[in-house]
Amino acid sequence: MGLYRTASVALAATLAGLAMPALAQSNIDGTYSDTDGYVEITVERCGNYRCGTITRIIRRKPGEPMNDAHNDDPDLRSRPILGIRLLQDLRWDDGVWRGTVYNPEDGNTYRTEVRPAANGALEVKGCVTLFCRTRMWPALR
Template sequence: MTVRKLALLAPFVFAFAASPALAADAIDGVYVDSGGYVEVTVAPCGQARCGKITRIIRRKPGESDRDAHNDDPALRDRPILGLTLLSGLQWRDGAWRGEVYNPEDGNTYRSVVRAGTNGALEVEGCLGPFCRKRIWPAKSR
């Protein structure tokens, strides 16, 4: 290919590389939480991305299969299976930004989510300036 043809194609290549639609595909998939307790499926939900618990691999010792730690007493009896952990994820400033719900403490945090190495998902939950990152490996096939 000549230099001139490459120069003509460059804007299109960069436009597609920076496209949120392509970035959106980068996090869709099935992951295992960092403790190995549940599978989380990340997929489109409206104009955003969400992550729901789609399988319980094993229960935490002493924990039920309900959202027992939720701050809202009316939600404490809802099943963990099907629970949305990641919500409202939208591509901004080089990452997926939204919220992450932690059923271990019943709180929702500001989140930053990125595609990690080896197909993993990097999930960061933040409260004010303090953040905690977890790596969710891709589910083995």
């Protein structure tokens, strides 16, 4: 009788584990400020993914133009900073949002991992090869 009881308990534990829902996606939709408080970024659904777009200039960064002057593509250097999509193609993958982040300060695009942080902030980690840099974007609303 002990063997059957052990097998039944093991089977029940296995079935309970299979019935548990998958880890829920963390919601990152909202409005944030960049680390230094220059722009407002709105994160929302873009088709099947999430994206983050500059939706307001909070204050002008000293010495920086109001266009995408550092972009590698000369055809994009005249586009205004307002409306630039910083976060692109974010998809939920293994407990984190993964996609790309564009940095208008150097005109480069990096692999990114994005996750919610304390006080409603957003943790944005940009990586090139093995080197990564993490920024905190505080929530605005």
